[in-house]
């Protein structure tokens with residue numbers, strides 16, 4: 362649990378359980394370095410987080426390194442077909458083991474002194490260790506992390522004591538699968554991120570929670586995203602909250618809209634989005650069959666990056682008009698908002714706000730943001 366004095370102040374409102382009467386998180390929690398350190402210990406070293414596309418670790422020896430906010434890990438497919446995850450650190454003198462992605466055949470060899478680990482994590486060879494007094498090879502296996510695969514996506518959790526993701530959010534994966542019957546026909550899209558258009562940038566000058574907050578409400582859509590409000594039928598936009606996840610579902614407004622043209626026979630006529638605690642979002646936009654998985658990752662108290670995978674039908678390219686809309690219109694609109702909000706959260710002229718949550722949980726109600734901030738408050742011991 363985070364240090365209470367850092368997180369909680371008697372002159373501030375806690376994020377109340379009741380969304381309709383709750384105040385928002387205090388601004389200082391969005392830039393204080395001590396809070397960031399507490400988040401690393403309390404949230405990011407102990408949560409399920411997005412890893413990679415399962416297709417990228419399909420064959421024995423395939424590996425992908427994953428630099429989580431608080432832990433560098435990798436997943437690797439064993440000769441026995443089992444997918445395992447480990448901290449990406451050698452048990453000799455702590456060099457990083459693997460870079461990027463690829464295939465290691467039978468062993469992971471450390472680049473520093475060439476200790477070799479099996480794909481099950483066991484130390485296989487340590488040069489000259491047979492001449493070292495009392496050296497017990499079994500004591501230096503790689504430290505494992507938890508791994509689960511859902512809907513073609515690999516998730517990891519550095520906390521071995523954490524409950525399974527299936528137990529925590531299996532109902533979300535079932536909901537995604539039911540909403541997107543063609544999802545298992547898609548494959549990782551290997552064109553550039555710029556082509557995708559709906560992924561975010563690497564270096565963003567605001568706290569990670571600013572972007573999560575922003576993704577979880579459409580109260581800002583009418584003032585900030587006029588074209589999006591022509592693409593999506595706003596009166597259909599509904600956010601529902603569940604244990605560790607929420608969803609925001611909507612349908613296409615009209616094929617010929619101000620954002621980008623959607624073909625008359627388009628496979629996807631909905632805009633559906635899911636949020637999974639603490640930092641993951643999944644979504645699909647109207648048009649071609651498409652699915653985006655992205656993690657919003659802090660790189661510091663006031664800087665954020667994203668890691669994402671995009672899935673399309675194999676061989677199909679994202680229509681340029683859709684890429685251009687995401688890259689040149691929708692994201693710049695949200696980026697400017699997030700930067701302005703981050704500056705405002707640091708202002709001595711700001712403390713806390715109130716959520717605008719209505720009884721009917723309408724399309725402009727902010728109960729999705731409240732849900733995230735309640736999970737945050739509970740995790741950080743200020744709930």
Ligand code: FES
Pocket residue numbers: 451452453454455456471472473474475476
């Ligand atoms: S640090 Fe890996 S072999 Fe020495």
Ligand SMILES: [Fe+2]
Pocket residue numbers: 575581585586695
């Ligand atoms: Fe937005």
